[in-house]
Amino acid sequence: MEPYFRPVADLHTHTLASPHAYSTLTENATAAAALGMVAIACTDHGPKTGDGMHPWHFSNMKILPDRIAGLRHLRGIEVNVCDFKGSLDLNETRLKDMEIVIASMHGGTMPYGTPEQITEAWLAVAENPLVDIIGHCGTPEFAAHYEAIIPAFGRGGKVVEINEGTFRVRRHSLENCARIAQLCKQHEVRVVVNSDAHYHEQVGQLGNAIALLAEAEFPQELIINSSRERFEEFLKEKQLVL
Numbered sequence: 001m002e003p004y005f006r007p008v009a010d011l012h013t014h015t016l017a018s019p020h021a022y023s024t025l026t027e028n029a030t031a032a033a034a035l036g037m038v039a040i041a042c043t044d045h046g047p048k049t050g051d052g053m054h055p056w057h058f059s060n061m062k063i064l065p066d067r068i069a070g071l072r073h074l075r076g077i078e079v080n081v082c083d084f085k086g087s088l089d090l091n092e093t094r095l096k097d098m099e100i101v102i103a104s105m106h107g108g109t110m111p112y113g114t115p116e117q118i119t120e121a122w123l124a125v126a127e128n129p130l131v132d133i134i135g136h137c138g139t140p141e142f143a144a145h146y147e148a149i150i151p152a153f154g155r156g157g158k159v160v161e162i163n164e165g166t167f168r169v170r171r172h173s174l175e176n177c178a179r180i181a182q183l184c185k186q187h188e189v190r191v192v193v194n195s196d197a198h199y200h201e202q203v204g205q206l207g208n209a210i211a212l213l214a215e216a217e218f219p220q221e222l223i224i225n226s227s228r229e230r231f232e233e234f235l236k237e238k239q240l241v242l
């Protein structure tokens, strides 16, 4: 059966710069190229994660080429949301140099709070112009009032991630993910499917995330990596090119 769509980019991948991931940037890019993708973002963890990157990891990404393994390589970070005010763990100057900024909440870097406190944090992130993508926000440990945050992400121009890694390691989030997809559809908020690969064979493998969107009959025009044209449109907004 034909898939609902063929994703053209994977914007959430980790490299062995993170001790808990196992492939190089080149291996990841080569895996994406083999799938016919046009872009990959390398998005290792912000400094506050237990094994997060030193800030120099991000500032030195300027030495990397725009093209690796024949596809567009986007310099990125999975930055940590660190408190209920929505503070991030990389400073503004360095974040400005990143081409893809995913903001996520992780145990150990973000305090557990009430749904009201987590909502407050996400509402602040929604207004932060340095953030592009909201990472795996369905995690029940960080449950929020989705009816409030999803439209706010839309107003702030954020793209909500449907994370394939959730099907591997956060299966208890899936009910929330389906609800988030429905709310994004209802409020016309854009989404992206990402692998959150920690090994190159996971790069671009997005079958479960795609199936979740197909199940929701999610409009393809709201999925930024569902075609080359839509992805280029998203890059253009950020004054980037393929």
Ligand SMILES: [Zn+2]
Binding pocket: 078, 104, 106, 135, 136
């Ligand atoms: Zn994450």
Ligand SMILES: [Zn+2]
Binding pocket: 012, 014, 078, 196
């Ligand atoms: Zn990740």
